[in-house]
Amino acid sequence: MSxxxxxxxxxxxxxxxxxxxxxxxxxxxxxxxxxxxLITTGLMMxxxxxxxxxxxxxxxxxxxxxxxxxxxxxSLTAPLDDMNAVASAISHGDYTRRVRENRRDELGDxxxxxxxxxxxxxxxxxxxxxxxxxxSHELRTPIAGLRAVLENIVDGVSPADPExxxxxxxxxxxxxxxxxxxxxxxxxxxxxxxxRRRRFEVWPYLSGVLKEANMAVxxxxxxxxxxxxxxxxxxxxxxxVSPPELxxxxxxxRIHQVVANxxxxxxxxxxxHGRVTVKARRGTLPESLELEVLDEGPGIPRSEWHRVxxxxxxxxxxxxxxxxxxxxxxxxxxxxxxxxxxxxxxxxVAESERGCxxxxxxxxxxxxxx
Numbered sequence: 001m002s003x004x005x006x007x008x009x010x011x012x013x014x015x016x017x018x019x020x021x022x023x024x025x026x027x028x029x030x031x032x033x034x035x036x037x038l039i040t041t042g043l044m045m046x047x048x049x050x051x052x053x054x055x056x057x058x059x060x061x062x063x064x065x066x067x068x069x070x071x072x073x074x075s076l077t078a079p080l081d082d083m084n085a086v087a088s089a090i091s092h093g094d095y096t097r098r099v100r101e102n103r104r105d106e107l108g109d110x111x112x113x114x115x116x117x118x119x120x121x122x123x124x125x126x127x128x129x130x131x132x133x134x135x136s137h138e139l140r141t142p143i144a145g146l147r148a149v150l151e152n153i154v155d156g157v158s159p160a161d162p163e164x165x166x167x168x169x170x171x172x173x174x175x176x177x178x179x180x181x182x183x184x185x186x187x188x189x190x191x192x193x194x195x196r197r198r199r200f201e202v203w204p205y206l207s208g209v210l211k212e213a214n215m216a217v218x219x220x221x222x223x224x225x226x227x228x229x230x231x232x233x234x235x236x237x238x239x240x241v242s243p244p245e246l247x248x249x250x251x252x253x254r255i256h257q258v259v260a261n262x263x264x265x266x267x268x269x270x271x272x273h274g275r276v277t278v279k280a281r282r283g284t285l286p287e288s289l290e291l292e293v294l295d296e297g298p299g300i301p302r303s304e305w306h307r308v309x310x311x312x313x314x315x316x317x318x319x320x321x322x323x324x325x326x327x328x329x330x331x332x333x334x335x336x337x338x339x340x341x342x343x344x345x346x347x348x349v350a351e352s353e354r355g356c357x358x359x360x361x362x363x364x365x366x367x368x369x370x
Contacts, residue, residue, distance in 0.1 A: 028105070032072050036065045079107045083114055095122035139178060146171040195251045195342055199287065202246040202280045203239075209259045210237045210278065213267075235270045237263065241280040249287035249364045254339040258347075259291065261332035262358050266295035269356065287364035295355040305349040309337040336360075 040061045047057040082099055089097040095118055099111040149168045152158035214237060248255075259278065266276040279292040300308060340347040343362050350359040 028072055028075075032068060035068055039064045039068075076107070079103060079111065083107075083111065086114060086118070090118055090121060093125075095125055139175070142171040142174040142178070146175075195254065197249055197251050199247055199249050200252055202248050202289065203241040203244055205252060205255075206239055206241060206259065206278060206280060209256055210239055210263070213237060213260065213263050234273050235267045236273075236275045237267075238275060238277045239280075240277060243282070246280060246282055246289075247287065248289040248362065250289065250343055250362050251339075254342060255362075257339045258336045258360060259293070261336045262293040262360075264332055266293050266297070266356065266358075269297035270295045271297060283361060283364060285364050289360075289362040289364065291360040291362070292350075293358045293360075294352060297355045299352065299354070299356050300349055308349055309333045309347065 043057045043061050079099070086097045086099050098115050098118060101108060101111045101115065103111065146168055149158070149164060149171070153160050153164065158164050263276060263278065270276060274296040276296075277292075277294045279294070281290045281292075282288070283290050337347050340360055340362070345360065345362040347358065347360045350357045
């Protein structure tokens, strides 16, 4: 009943043999004391039988004890030196260094902990670099477009008519959506978003969400979305709520984020003239809710299900049908998971005969208040 790979314990896992591993540092130090006592006792018995002077016995005993102590001390300090070198490299930004995990004692557990810390720091550093690259890429296009429009107006190339200003407004709206996405990410990290739960009717609420998604298309056509607003005009959105009088108890604003981002993702990966269906059903608990968003796209391989809601994971499904390369930030599904987690619910990819099926469960009034 091991807590990790064969021959290795997980930190915090109870030690066998009454709580002390036969390879632990405590055992080694105890064995060192026992061996030193046995050597001294043995030499004393030899001295008594051979009439050897006590001073020679004392010198021999000290030398033997020092040699054994030096051997044990080296086995303990050598990995500490290795850990110190790795920790120093990590502190200077080198997250590729790792400590050798070839021990089965407390130092082996410490080596595993340091390596896990290095893995986490490396992942965070990679995400930080990806964030800078993604944000720079996303902001460059609307800023360049807005600058071109304003320069044309200033230089007299284009008049400041409603059509020209409407183009500038579109670029400004995209900048606003990108900034809102970054603010959501900041709130996600800091955990400062309170929930404002209330009871609402699901059918008119979701109808409004889908209507907003459809109305956003003509106003934003040709502009890649930052979060939660698709730009495909050939995909049909369908709502299925049963029973029609279904109600739920949640934060409508956060659920809007969830549904809008799931619709956005589903539309991006839908085939031409495809169909995206939003289903709502009553859950097992009072005022609980089950939401499904289904598309007709290529779906997600089971091996990728656990990565769907990771930050900056844009996926590759859409690229196959030419619909996925919209330059999105890859944060929409991560924000959806965050909003569901705030409610104490669950979100994940579910089995589907065709396309991708995302299932959201909200616990209703039984959820823990935030």
